Amino acid sequence: MSTTFSVETPQVRTKKKDRFVVSTMKRLLKNKLAVVGLIIIAIQVIMALTAPWITSYDPATQQLTKSELPVMSEGHILGTDNYGRDVWTRIVYGAQISLVVAITAVTLGLLGGVVLGMLAGYYKKWDAVIMRFVDLLFAFPGILLAMLIIAILGTSLINVAIAISIWSIPTCARIVRGSVLSIKEKEYIMAMKSMGASDLRIMVKHILPNALAPIIVFATMRMATAILSTAALSYLGLGAQPPTPEWGAMIAQGQDYMWTSPHLTVIPGIAIMLTVFAFNVVGDGLRDALDPNMDLN
Amino acid sequence: MITLIVRRVGELLLLLLGISFLVFGSMYIAPGDPASMIGGPTATEADLENIRENLGLNDPFLVQYGRYLGNAVQGDFGYSYQTKQSVADAIAVRFPNTLKLAIASMVVAVVIGLVAGLISALRHNSWLDFTSTTFALAGISIPNFWLGALLILVFAVNLQWLPVGGLSEPFYTAEGFKQLILPAITLGTGSAAMIARMTRSSMLEVVRADYVRTARAKGVKETKVIWVHTLKNAMIPVITVIGLNFGFLLGGTIITEKVFAINGVGRLMIDAIAMRDFPLVQGSVLLVATLFVVVNLIVDIVYTYVDPRIKYE
Numbered sequence: 001m002s003t004t005f006s007v008e009t010p011q012v013r014t015k016k017k018d019r020f021v022v023s024t025m026k027r028l029l030k031n032k033l034a035v036v037g038l039i040i041i042a043i044q045v046i047m048a049l050t051a052p053w054i055t056s057y058d059p060a061t062q063q064l065t066k067s068e069l070p071v072m073s074e075g076h077i078l079g080t081d082n083y084g085r086d087v088w089t090r091i092v093y094g095a096q097i098s099l100v101v102a103i104t105a106v107t108l109g110l111l112g113g114v115v116l117g118m119l120a121g122y123y124k125k126w127d128a129v130i131m132r133f134v135d136l137l138f139a140f141p142g143i144l145l146a147m148l149i150i151a152i153l154g155t156s157l158i159n160v161a162i163a164i165s166i167w168s169i170p171t172c173a174r175i176v177r178g179s180v181l182s183i184k185e186k187e188y189i190m191a192m193k194s195m196g197a198s199d200l201r202i203m204v205k206h207i208l209p210n211a212l213a214p215i216i217v218f219a220t221m222r223m224a225t226a227i228l229s230t231a232a233l234s235y236l237g238l239g240a241q242p243p244t245p246e247w248g249a250m251i252a253q254g255q256d257y258m259w260t261s262p263h264l265t266v267i268p269g270i271a272i273m274l275t276v277f278a279f280n281v282v283g284d285g286l287r288d289a290l291d292p293n294m295d296l297n
Numbered sequence: 298m299i300t301l302i303v304r305r306v307g308e309l310l311l312l313l314l315g316i317s318f319l320v321f322g323s324m325y326i327a328p329g330d331p332a333s334m335i336g337g338p339t340a341t342e343a344d345l346e347n348i349r350e351n352l353g354l355n356d357p358f359l360v361q362y363g364r365y366l367g368n369a370v371q372g373d374f375g376y377s378y379q380t381k382q383s384v385a386d387a388i389a390v391r392f393p394n395t396l397k398l399a400i401a402s403m404v405v406a407v408v409i410g411l412v413a414g415l416i417s418a419l420r421h422n423s424w425l426d427f428t429s430t431t432f433a434l435a436g437i438s439i440p441n442f443w444l445g446a447l448l449i450l451v452f453a454v455n456l457q458w459l460p461v462g463g464l465s466e467p468f469y470t471a472e473g474f475k476q477l478i479l480p481a482i483t484l485g486t487g488s489a490a491m492i493a494r495m496t497r498s499s500m501l502e503v504v505r506a507d508y509v510r511t512a513r514a515k516g517v518k519e520t521k522v523i524w525v526h527t528l529k530n531a532m533i534p535v536i537t538v539i540g541l542n543f544g545f546l547l548g549g550t551i552i553t554e555k556v557f558a559i560n561g562v563g564r565l566m567i568d569a570i571a572m573r574d575f576p577l578v579q580g581s582v583l584l585v586a587t588l589f590v591v592v593n594l595i596v597d598i599v600y601t602y603v604d605p606r607i608k609y610e
Contacts, residue, residue, distance in 0.1 A: 033434075136315045141589040142548030144582060148320065151570045151578045152327040228440055232552055235442045236567050248440070255446050255556075262450055269443035277438035 027289035034285025040278035048096040057086040059093040059245040068261045079263050081253065083243075087263065090245035091271050097246050098275065101161045102226035106219055108165035113172020114215065118203050120173065121180025130173065137170040143229050150238050157230075157246070160239040164226050175218055179211035213290040217283055224279035231272050247272050302598060309594050316586050317369065321362050324575040331575065334378040365579075374580035379572055384580035388562055392584070394464045395561035398484060398553060399546045401468070401477045405485030406492055406546070407539055413489070414496025414535075419523065421501060429493065436490025441549065445483035445556035452479060462557035484553040488542040495538040496531070503531040533604045540596025544589040 028034050047054065063084035071079045078087035120130040137145060149163035183189065184207060192202050231248030233239040240246030242253070247268040254264030332348040333340065340348075349355050353364060368374070374384035417429040453461040459475050466473030503509065504527055512526050513519075551563030558564075562581050569577035 132315070135312065136319060139312055139316050139586050139590050140548075140582075141544045141585065143551070144548045144585055144589075147551070147566065147570060148323055148578075148582055151573075151575075151582075152323050154328075155571065224438070228438075231440055232442060235440075236552065236555055237571060238567070248442070251440075251443055251446060258446065258450050259454055265443070265446045265450065269440060269447070272440050272443065273435070273438050276440070277434065280434065280438055 024286075024289045028282075028285050031285040031288060033281040034289075037278040037281035037285065040274055041282065044095050044099065044275055044278070047092050048099050051092045051096055055086065055089040055092055057089040059085065059090045060243040061085065068257065068264075070261070071263050071267075078267055079261070081250075081264050082257050082261070085243075085245075087267055090250060091247070091267060093245045094247045094250065094268065094271065095275075097157065097240065097244065098227050098230060098272075101157055101164075101230045102223050104161040105164035105226045105230075106168065106222045108162070109168025109222065110172055110215065110219055112165065112169040114176050114208070116169065117173040117176025118180055118207070121177040122184060122199065122203055122207070127177075131177070134170040134173050137166075143167070143232060146229060146233065147238065150233065155238045155241065157234075157240050157244065160230055160233050163233070164229050167229075168222055168226070172215070172218055172222075175214050176211055179214055180207055183207050183210050217287045217290065220279055220286055221283035224276045224283065227272065227279070228276050298601070301601060305594055305597065309590060312590055313587060314366075316590070317366055317583060318362065320579050320582050320586070321365055322358075324579050325358060325361070327573070327575065329573050329575075331378065334573065334575075369583070374583070375576035377569075377577050378574045379577075384576050387565060387577065388580055388584055391561045391565050394559055395547070395550050395554070395563060397464065397468055397477065398480055398550050398559065398561065399543065401481035402483075402485035402488070402546050402549075402553075403539075403543050405481045406488035406542060409485070409489035410492025410539075411496055411535070413493040415500065417493065417497040418500030418504065418531075426497075430497070433490040433493045433497075436486045436493075439486065441483050441487055442552050442556050444486060445479065445553060448479045448483060449556075462559065464557070464559040464561070480553050480557045480559060483556065484546055484549050487549070488546060491542060492535065492538055496535050499531040499534050500527060503527050506530075533600070536603060537596060537600055540592065540599065543596075544592045547585055547588055547592070 028038075063080070066076070066080050066084040067082050069076050069080040069084075071077070073079055076086050076088070078091065080086055081090070116130050116134070120127045120134075140148065146160070146163035146167045149166055150159055153159040153162060180203075189202060189206060192206055197206075230239060231246070231251070234244075234246045234248035235252045237252065240249045242249065250268040251265055251272075254261070254268065257264050330345075331352070331354060332345040335348050335352075336344050353361060356364075365375070372385050374388075376383055377387060380387070413429045413433065417426045417433075420426050449461055452459045459479055460472075462476075464473075464476050464480065466476055468474060468477055509522060509526055512522050517526070550561055551566060553559070554561040554563040555567060562584060565577060566581040566585075568574075569581065
């Protein structure tokens with residue numbers, strides 16, 4: 001046993017980790033759909049980061065003399081909306097909003113889910129209480145839980161992020177708990193315990209890294225759900241408020257002008273669909289690359 | 298079997314208690330004074346105190362919760378702050394539309410999902426499989442409120458074949474049926490995609506099973522292998538997905554009702570949240586969550602019945 005520990009120096013471990021990351025990436029890049037997804041996400045991120053440089057318009061400034069210009073108009077490649085605001089500009093700034101809200105929501109959700117899942121999986125006495133609470137959150141279908149939370153907090157984009165993060169907790173907690181339950185019985189964890197390592201150290205340094213694969217896949221797929229839900233809640237009027245260029249809110253506004261300017265409804269929808277599709281296929285690809293038999297239920 | 302059902306119903310009752318506590322508690326901690334919402338801007342402090350006293354808003358939380366629960370069991374969910382109408386009545390008027398929409402979209406989801414999934418599996422790796430899986434992926438990624446808007450644009454605005462919205466006519470009349478088509482497709486597409494994916498993977502797994510190979514080796518006809526030996530077993534996980542999706546469709550009606558201006562429980566809920574009309578929010582959220590867990594329980598029981606290999610302790 002002691003020889004094993006002396007051979008596994010930090011450098012050896014880092015090399016092993018690097019090899020694992022490289023081989024996972026190689027497998028992921030063999031999946032054509034996942035590559036398409038990665039490209040779409042990369043374009044989105046670049047768009048979001050460089051928004052002020054790739055468009056000269058302001059997303060909220062109205063130009064009523066230029067209202068409802070069609071696609072491919074001079075100076076407005078995707079046309080303008082009913083207030084004369086450039087649609088391309090609003091899509092670009094919308095990417096910023098979607099990504100920021102989704103990343104915030106998923107990060108907070110992961111944090112809550114990982115902590116609860118770890119505690120439930122590691123400590124038997126916590127398990128029943130935490131999992132009953134998780135079951136309770138599961139009793140709300142679809143975005144109902146998010147809506148209930150918004151009912152408490154009020155309508156705004158920040159509250160949407162909080163609501164989606166709380167809605168993500170139960171699924172994440174279940175996944176993490178499942179992984180922890182199987183990992184904590186492994187011999188190396190027993191070895192760590194017998195060497196006197198603290199529970200916190202075992203959980204954070206030894207269990208968490210080994211439970212990362214399903215968490216990464218969940219996070220990627222959850223980005224898709226978060227973007228879709230942010231748009232849906234804003235569409236319902238419970239998220240972004242005018243004049244924020246949020247994609248879902250843009251569809252809701254565009255729907256009133258569907259007869260005269262259908263592009264106001266069609267374009268933001270394509271943006272949402274492409275983004276959600278991209279995160280879904282990358283998530284699918286990651287699952288296959290990390291472990292085809294991974295159980296996310 | 299009976300023991301299982303009794304135990305599961307017991308668990309369900311506990312869960313319902315938890316749901317009601319969570320929903321009531323959420324509204325309790327939400328900012329905003331119910332008395333001033335009921336009394337309106339012109340109410341004096343004495344009026345407000347009167348309202349609080351009459352509604353028992355000065356009582357401790359648990360007393361208020363107990364009273365709410367006691368009344369709710371008898372079908373009394375309080376009164377709307379805005380319209381002063383009974384919450385139970387407001388929901389009862391709108392619920393048939395919500396249920397109609399959920400069932401119609403379930404039919405759409407099951408028919409499209411099963412057919413697409415079966416074709417995919419039986420013609421594995423063909424262009425049909427590729428088309429079907431691509432559509433399934435698109436079905437999961439497409440925002441259903443956007444799909445609804447597009448369907449309105451094409452079939453109601455441009456072609457003028459179907460109405461733009463509403464669900465006022467009975468579904469057995471021609472007009473009522475027409476009103477139901479676009480919302481049902483809008484809501485059913487996502488579930489159809491999930492059912493298709495599940496059917497495909499489940500069929501592919503069963504097709505490779507040893508007993509199917511044995512059946513083929515014995516010289517059983519291919520049609521019999523598929524329809525009798527494969528399909529029956531492949532359907533077990535699909536039934537769960539279908540059942541779970543019915544619950545999700547109930548939740549999904551919220552958005553679809555908004556898109557098609559359908560007067561259902563979902564729209565009632567959205568308006569109530571926007572107006573901070575807490576009794577209405579409580580009542581409608583409780584109803585949808587209760588239906589969801591009841592449907593899940595039924596699915597669970599049916600599942601054990603269909604697959605005798607599953608034995609709950």
